[in-house]
Amino acid sequence: MKAPGPALPAPCAIIKLHMTRPLLKWVGGKRQLLTALRPHYPQAFGRYIEPFFGSGAVFFDLFDSGRVDGHEVVLIDQNADLIGCYEMVRDEPDAVSGVLEQLADGHARGGKTHFYEVRDRQFNPEREARRLADGRVAYTPALAAMLIYLNRTGFNGLFRVNARGAFNVPAGKYVRPRIADRERVQAVSTALRAPGVCLRYGSFTEALTMAEAGDFLYLDPPYAPLSPTANFTSYTAPRFGPEAQHALQQMVITLARRGCAIVLSNSTAPQIAELYDRNTVAQQAGLRALRIPARRSINRDAAGRGPVEEYVITNVNL
Numbered sequence: 001m002k003a004p005g006p007a008l009p010a011p012c013a014i015i016k017l018h019m020t021r022p023l024l025k026w027v028g029g030k031r032q033l034l035t036a037l038r039p040h041y042p043q044a045f046g047r048y049i050e051p052f053f054g055s056g057a058v059f060f061d062l063f064d065s066g067r068v069d070g071h072e073v074v075l076i077d078q079n080a081d082l083i084g085c086y087e088m089v090r091d092e093p094d095a096v097s098g099v100l101e102q103l104a105d106g107h108a109r110g111g112k113t114h115f116y117e118v119r120d121r122q123f124n125p126e127r128e129a130r131r132l133a134d135g136r137v138a139y140t141p142a143l144a145a146m147l148i149y150l151n152r153t154g155f156n157g158l159f160r161v162n163a164r165g166a167f168n169v170p171a172g173k174y175v176r177p178r179i180a181d182r183e184r185v186q187a188v189s190t191a192l193r194a195p196g197v198c199l200r201y202g203s204f205t206e207a208l209t210m211a212e213a214g215d216f217l218y219l220d221p222p223y224a225p226l227s228p229t230a231n232f233t234s235y236t237a238p239r240f241g242p243e244a245q246h247a248l249q250q251m252v253i254t255l256a257r258r259g260c261a262i263v264l265s266n267s268t269a270p271q272i273a274e275l276y277d278r279n280t281v282a283q284q285a286g287l288r289a290l291r292i293p294a295r296r297s298i299n300r301d302a303a304g305r306g307p308v309e310e311y312v313i314t315n316v317n318l
């Protein structure tokens with residue numbers, strides 16, 4: 001008879017086997033940097049607040065590992081389409097997946113012609129018609145599916161609008177793009193519907209009034225460009241320029257003094273070094289600017305291609 005092997009570990013509440021992959025490709029998405037960010041997740045915290053949500057790589061990572069179970073979570077982004085789309089994925093995942101499957105069929109038959117037809121004849125007119133006075137867009141499952149389709153088949157997963165606010169990203173060059181993925185839509189919906197999770201259209205500045213001592217904030221703003229020609233900050237119409245980077249630094253210093261756990265990502269642009277690395281006020285607030293290897297190109301400008309480092313600015317686990 002075979003000798004009994006070592007006892008298997010008892011099932012543990014914090015081991016979750018699912019992996020929630022972000023639904024959208026997003027410029028600056030943090031999936032590839034999670035291993036560098038994880039050591040700075042605090043062991044214990046109150047609320048989790050993510051004021052530049054984007055494709056949500058860090059939130060989904062925290063969700064998958066069970067770290068936000070039982071915590072209030074506030075996810076904020078100033079891109080009204082992104083938030084409108086996620087609301088529909090959260091509330092009506094089956095309807096979104098149904099339309100996505102039709103769009104995937106159309107793309108398999110019509111390719112780029114189908115992409116431009118959806119972008120110009122359906123998506124842009126519909127989202128304009130549904131725009132609300134406060135800038136939000138009253139998304140429907142069909143609009144959400146169109147945004148996911150355009151994101152997964154458009155050039156580099158960019159979200160860019162023209163002066164009139166119309167989405168104008170050209171078709172990408174993918175041979176077999178993965179467009180419809182019911183399981184992924186369902187997994188994202190489950191994470192966003194988890195008790196205590198709140199999704200908001202708004203500005204990062206809301207974190208200032210909301211955050212209390214002990215809360216954990218991951219902040220991933222549009223990166224300061226490494227060179228004057230790099231056009232890396234155009235996620236939404238208003239540019240995230242030097243004034244916004246400065247306002248963010250002031251907020252982060254206030255929150256660090258308040259006793260919040262801060263993890264912030266940014267480029268190693270000179271302005272960011274001045275704001276956090278060579279800045280005694282930031283240091284006195286307990287913040288340190290750590291340089292970590294950047295595993296992706298954050299700058300498609302030829303001169304600045306492939307920077308080797310970026311910043312993690314934090315007061316956690318130093």
Ligand SMILES: C[S@@+](CC[C@H](N)C(=O)[O-])C[C@H]1O[C@@H](n2cnc3c(N)ncnc32)[C@H](O)[C@@H]1O
Pocket residue numbers: 026027028029030031051052053054055056057058076077078079202203204205220221222223235236240
């Ligand atoms: C670098 S991306 C975040 C990427 C995200 N961490 C991920 O993994 O996909 C920056 C995000 O900030 C949002 N944003 C830009 N300006 C903002 C503002 N003033 N307030 C809140 N969000 C803003 C953009 O819409 C974009 O989604």
